[in-house]
Each structure stands twice: as structure tokens, then as C-alpha cells.
Amino acid sequence: MKLGCPRIAEMLLRAGADPNERDPILQLTVSHDAARDGYLDTLQVLAQNGADVNLPDNDGNLPLHLAAREGHLDVVQFLVSNCSTPPFLPNANGYTPRDLALMHGKHRTVEWLENIAPLQSS
Numbered sequence: 001m002k003l004g005c006p007r008i009a010e011m012l013l014r015a016g017a018d019p020n021e022r023d024p025i026l027q028l029t030v031s032h033d034a035a036r037d038g039y040l041d042t043l044q045v046l047a048q049n050g051a052d053v054n055l056p057d058n059d060g061n062l063p064l065h066l067a068a069r070e071g072h073l074d075v076v077q078f079l080v081s082n083c084s085t086p087p088f089l090p091n092a093n094g095y096t097p098r099d100l101a102l103m104h105g106k107h108r109t110v111e112w113l114e115n116i117a118p119l120q121s122s
Contacts, residue, residue: 006041010049019051027058035063035079038072043079053083060092068097068113071106080116087113 009030013019022029031053034043043063047053053063064085067075076097079085090096101109 006039006045009042010045013045013049019046019049020055022055025058027056029055029057029063031055031063032057032061032066035072035075036066036070038067038070038075040072040074040078043075047083053079054085056091058092060090062086062089062091062097064097065091065095065100068106068109069100069104071101071104071109073106073109073112076109076112087116 019031020029029051031043031046031051034040034046035053043053056062062079062085064076064079064087067079080087088096088098090099095103098110098113101107101113
């Protein structure tokens, strides 16, 4: 699926492409790829067409973990605010999306995730 072109993604999905098909080695879905690469528009199309954007890969990473690690704040905000993605779920190595963003110097993403922490706990 062409990630940077949401119109092509939408056409493929309407033609029956499975948005939850996994890579046989890492168990990544196209949602993981779109989130990691910052293709918010494609991720929105996927979510609107039946993609489960909360499937973990082999390492327990949700698409949110990958978006946070890469500092794609708009994708992080979309997943948390619109897709019921749990923002503080650790992956298989015990790292939360915030932890990954911090380790990779994505300070705006860290700040946003820290600011929603009180909202999520109430």
C-alpha cells in the first residue's frame, strides 16, 4: 500500500485490501508503517476503513509507540484522542510511548504525553 497517498490507500481498501494484514516477520501492520513515517492522512483513512490501529507488533509496540519514538506529535494526538489508543501502555520491553519519545529526544511529544497524564488518570 502506498503510504504517502491516502487516495490510493482508500481505493485499495475499498477494493478489499486487509488493513490489518501483518508483516510475517515483525508483525507490523500498515498502521504501524503509517504512524512511524508520520502519514497522518493515510492513518486516518486506515482507521476510517476498518484498520485496528491498536494492534501490537512482535515487540508489543502499538502504532502509537512508533509515532512517539519518531516525534510525530500529530499522529500521537490523533491516536490518543480519536482512536482510544492507551497512551501509557508499555511495550514488551517495558517502555511507554513517552519513554520512547524521551529516549529519542522528541521533547514536544514527551510534553504532550505528560500533560495528558492527569486527564487519563481521572
